[in-house]
Structures are given as C-alpha cells and as structure tokens.
Amino acid sequence: MTAMVFQVAIGGLLMGLIYALVAAGLSLIFGLMDIVNFAHGELMMLAMFAAFVIWQYAGLDPLMMLPIVAILLFGLGVLIYRGLIARALSVNFNRGMVQIFVTFGLAIFIRGAAQFVFGGEFKSINTGWLAGRTAEIAGVYLPLPQVAASFVCLAAFAGLLLISRTEFGRALEATREDRDAVALIGIDRDHIFALGWGLGAATVGVAGVMLAGFYYVAPNVGANFALIAYVTVALGGFGSLLGALVAGVLIGEVEAITAAVLEPSLKQVGVFGIYMIVLMVRPRGLFGKL
Amino acid sequence: MDNLITRRRRGELWIGAVILVVLILLPLPIADAYTRNLIIISILFAGLAQAWNILGGYCGQISLGHSLYFGIGAYVSTLLFVRLGVPPLVGMFAGGLIGGLIALLVGWPCFRLSGHYYAIATVVVAEIGYLLFLNWDFVGGAMGVYIPFKGDSWVALQFRTQKLPYHYLVLAFATATWIAAWVIEGSRWGFSWRAVKDDVIAARSLGVRVFPSKMAAAAISGFFTGMGGAIYAQYVGYIDPDSTMNGQLAILIALPAVLGGVGTLWGPFLGAAVLTPLSELSRSYLGGSGRGVDLMLYGLVIVVVALARPAGLVSLFGIRRRPKGVADGSPA
C-alpha cells in the first residue's frame, strides 16, 4: 500500500517537473512583455521532432543533444520575436487580440508544417542510454528517462535562476517593469525582448527533448501540454518562476492522484478543478504579482 | 448628431436587407451539394462569430471557450429529440437557453478574472466540459449520438436530401444574431458594454454596473451559440464531443469576428465569408494529399490578416469604427 502511494506521488512529481519547465518558458515571456504565446506547445513539439531527427540520423542520446536543440530553439524564439511579435507590438489598434491571434496563427502554421514534413503518425525514441530502463527502490519503480528528465528540469530551473541574477537578468527585469524607460539608459528593448523569446523557447526546448526520451512524438503533441502549461502559469501566477515550479509539481501530483483514485481519462478534470478553485481564491495565481 | 446616427443605423438596416435578399436567392442557381454545403457552413459560422462578437467584441471579453456553449446546445436539442421526442424546432431554443445559462454559470467565476487570466479560464472551463462529456455514458461518451431520421420535416429540422431548407435555417439564425447585434449597438446596453471594454474603472465611474453588463453579454452570446450548436447537430445528424466541443472549435468561432473586425456589425460576417470557405476549400483540396498544407495556409492567413489589418477586414471597406466610449453619442 505505501509502495503504491509512493509510486503515485513519484509519478506525479516526475511529470510535474516537466510541466513546470514547459510553463517556465511561457511564464518568462509573459512576465517580460505581457504576451501569452499560444504557439508554446508547438515550440515544444518542434523540439521533440528535432530530438527525434537527431536521434534517428546521428544516434545521439537525448541528454547529449540538449545543447544543440536548446540553441536551435533559442534561435527560433529570436526569429519569432523579430519577425512577428515585434510587429504585433507596434500595431496601434486592438493590440491584445492581435497578439493572441498572431501566436495562434503561428501555432496552426507550425502544426501544419510538422504534419507536412513528418506526417501524422506517432514516433518515439526507443534506444539510448536510458530508454526503457527502470530502477526499483523498495517496491517503487522509477523509469530512468523520466528521472533524468526531472534532474534536467531542476537544473534548467537553477540555470534560469542564475540568469535572473546576472546583469542581463536585471535588464530583463527592468524592461519588464518599464519598457519605455530602459531606452533612456541606452538599453534596446527590442534586443531584450528578442533574447527573452529566445530564452523562453530554449527553456521549452529543453523540456521537449527530455520529454521525447519517453513520450510519443507527433504534430499534435504540443496542444495538450500547452493547455497544461497555461493552467500552470495561471495557477502559479504569470511571470513567476517559483510559481511555475510549485504549480507544475502541484498539477503533476493532482493529475497522478486523480488518475489513481478516479479514472485515468479524468486525470485532467482534477487538474482543471484545482485550478478553478485556486483562481477563485487568488485571481492572480499563487505567486502572481498584482 | 442624433439624426446622423439614426440615419446611419437605418442605412445599416438597408444594407442588411439587401444582403439578406442576395443570400436568399444565392443558392437557387447553385445545384451542386458541395458548394451549397460550403455556403451553409459559412453562414452558420457567420452567425456563431456574431454571437461571439456580442461578448468578445462589444463587451471586450475574449472568450476562448465558446465551443462549450455550442456543444451544450447541440447535446441538449439532440438528447431532447432522441430521448424524449421533443422536436428540434423547440429543442433549438432549449439548447440556446441552456447554452446561455451555462454561459452565466461560467461567467460568474470567470468575470472576476481579467485579461489573459480570463481568456485561459474560458479555455479550461470548455476543456472540462469536453472531458466530462467524453466520459459521460449517459450522453453517449466518446461514441457520440446518432440522430435517427424520421422523415423530412420543418418541425424536426430534418431533410434527407435537400440542402435548401438548411440554407434558410442558418440564414434565419445568422440574421437573428445580426439583428441582436444591431439592437445592442443602439441600446443603452451597447453603450455600457463598450465602456466596460474600453476601461473598466472609467465605466464604473460613469455608473455602469460592470459585472451585470458582462453577464448580460455572456447570456445573449451563449444563447445564440447554443442555438447554432443545435442547428449544426440537426444538419450533420451525428454529434460527439470531438465535433461539437473540441477546443479548436472555440477558435473557429472567434476567429472570423477577430479577423473580420471585432465590435463591428459586419466584421464577423465578412470574416466568416472569407475564412470559412478558405478553411473548407483548403482542407478538401490540400488537406488530403498535401498533408498539413491546408493548416499552413490557414495559419499564414491568420497571421498576415492580424498583422496587416489589426482593425479587421472591415477596415478595407473604409467602414470606420465608431469613436470610442463617451464620445460615441449613444444614449447615456
């Protein structure tokens, strides 16, 4: 019985850390410039396909390709900002909706492109250092790819924390507080925004690579994770790194418990229920700034 | 000033009447079922987008969960018909009423949230509804519900081979949403809603009761959306959570309004006239063979229109939006 309880709790934690990292990238961009990236799940999906392709043609293990994919996604994030978001910021009418639907359009486009290139079938990475291996501790089974993913997620959070302590991190924070005033001290906000998008995309890229180590890869895989990421971010509070971490783990746990107690197909109902309840009590999420 | 406004509003009625006549005559020379179907779907989405516009456009609450009201409407009228034999002509209104009621239930917690928090909450609520219906055997679960055919009838809204009756049905539906929007634009409510949309705090100071305003907009919007769902169910003859409650559907409902021109009388219709055929045609001509090319095209159009025409496609026609808020000249 205790082993089963631990099994559920560990399962929730392992998944929750992935959710947390996916949400962290979203939250970072939102906090910086008040834009919800509705193509966030598609960025994750692209990272998963990148991992799949690299694995297939170069035989690299997901752990080894992390830096490559992170850099690719970073570039993609910068590109998206420069090409689309900067333009969306400069419209002077209906800006809120334009931002939402530009990223929506982008999401649909990316999904279509992935389908065009890779087809709709599920793929998976099934060889590697850890693929398919589990460890057993006192009757609790630990799938190693997921354990590795969790450590990578924690490391990524530590990395984000370190970045926020650097001078660049301060500039990010300053830009988020007063995007017009930074120009007065010679900071180019477009540059900061672009790097912010790069960083957000790289973050979800890292999550995507690790996820690809044990999850199916397909053009529509992002949608579900994105929905959970929005909930995580809203639950933790938009723009809060700690909020994303706590809410991600919370959601992983609630999901695992609902699946165990009720029914696996209802696991997300539990998640969304908790989210609604928390928002009723704290409309700005657990750690949201007013 | 007042004169000018009434004259413009009367002008809009005339334009509406002309377009209505054109749409009444439109299907007559068109024989092939594919094109007729395309027109029907487009008009249906025009009505749905207008329904969304009432909440999203006039009141400024960006709901991304309208698929819920659509699905509810579809399920209510279908189940009433299949289980209790209530004719869909009546069930359609029941579906609308329940849709409006659910919109109120959703609005009650969600309207306390603002901005992105509101938008995401609506997505989540719709997703909860979708998951519940998917797992609820009483309503057919993932298998869905087939609507048995009981003979051509306007009461049952069933026509085996004909498309024309459906054409007039959706046309009546879209016209009703347009008239609702037209009435709202000229009413005290429309004024309050626009004030809520522009600036909640300023609206309060003008004596607008913000929460009831949002609730009223949600109820009307939900009513028409539910009605649209009921019509859709009769038209297709089969419903399941994926075709009537999928989150993607919420986007399809909102998109014509946003890209056509939010908060305008013609924007949602114009948006639907462009986007729905585009999406249907690209799916049938590019979807199968090209695998994803249709999605790429659709996504591209969304991005380009949103960036190039932030005020919507209506701005191409020089239809100017009314000046904002108090300067509006509407009755206060």
Place this chain on the structure above:
Amino acid sequence: MLRLEDVSASYRGLRALQGVSLEVGKGEIVAVVGANGAGKSTLLKAISGQVATEGAIDFEGQDLRRIRPHQIARLGVNLVPEGRRLFPRLSVEDNLRLGAYAKRGDPDRFKPLDLVFSLFPRLQERLAQRAETLSGGEQQMLAIGRALMTQPRLLMLDEPSQGIMPRLVDDILAAIVRIRGLGVTILLVEQRLAEALEIADRAYVLQTGRVVMSGAARDIAGNADVRRAYLGI
C-alpha cells in the same frame, strides 16, 4: 553641441511644439521655463527620441531624429524624465548599475558610482533597498544617479524639484552645478523659475509650444513681463 531648428511635435492632432529653435553650447547650463502644458516635457522627449517630430535636431553633427531612442542615450544624450521612471522593484544598486548596462565590456563602466555617492551620500546607505521604498527626494537623486552612470555628455533634467522640499531642492541644484563642473552640459526644465535661472547661463521661455523669449538667464530673471505674462507669478 545641440541645435534644434524649427522643431514641431504633436499628439494626435494636438500641436505640443510649434517651430521651436534652440541651441545648447558645450559646458552650458540652459534652462527651459514655461507654464504647465507649455511643451517643456515634450521638448525633452523630442530630443531623446520618444515623440515623433518634424524639423532638425542636431547633436554634434548627427541628426537625432534618425536615431532610435536607446542609441540617442548611447551617444551621451540622457534624460532624467518627469516622474523619474525608476525600476521600482529593483534595488537602488541595480538601478544604478543598469545605467551602465549599455557599456558592457568597458571595465571602467562602474566608475561614475564614486561620483554619484559623493553627490548623494544617502544613496550609498540605501543600496539594498527597493527603489519604490525611497522617499521622493531620494528617488530623484537615484534618477539623476542612474543617468550619471550612463556617462552623459548632455544631461537633460525634467523638473528635478518636483515634489521636493525647498532645502533638498537647493541640494539637487547644487549637485547639478557640480555635474556641470565636470564638463557635462545641462539642459534643465524647471517650474521654479528663480532657482533655475540662478544656476543657468541662458534660458528659453516656452509658451503653448513656441519659444517666446530667450537670452541670458539674468535678463530673463529680471524681466517683469516674463514673470507676469508667461509664468503668472
């Protein structure tokens, strides 16, 4: 050093500046005075690239109208804006250091800290405090300090005395004179006519977006017409 010729600016049809011509020489303190809404802040925003303008704005041979705001700041034209515009949740130290952010790679970029602390010793005592928790006067000091960290050559100040008690105003004006003593040119917008004209070399009087008078600060201070007609004193 800075020369404006026939500069106009408007906000959605409202003309806030109409054909303003103005010159600031190296090492000068030039004051711009005028009633509320005369366009003083708009003038400084125009120079720092924050509002669209017509006309010519020349800084040492460069047309500032063609340069983006952050690049104008990097040229050494820096504004201490109305309302200070600090980064409220960041610490005093972070606010100051960010002033030198654009100079990353220059090992000496934090050198102006010494100057800032010698001008405003209070800031040194409050380095770890969040900017939003400073008093109004301290916030003004921090805003000036942050601008100094960018190593300006032309420092523009928009009403540094706003909301500050008289004794502190004297301190701040004294600091401005010291800053000029280090070779920084000053363009000062002030409501407090007497104090501003006392430290300035030359002055311009702005009224509804136009320059209606200019000359040596002493002459303007002594001109009864100015005081009555344009400034309502």
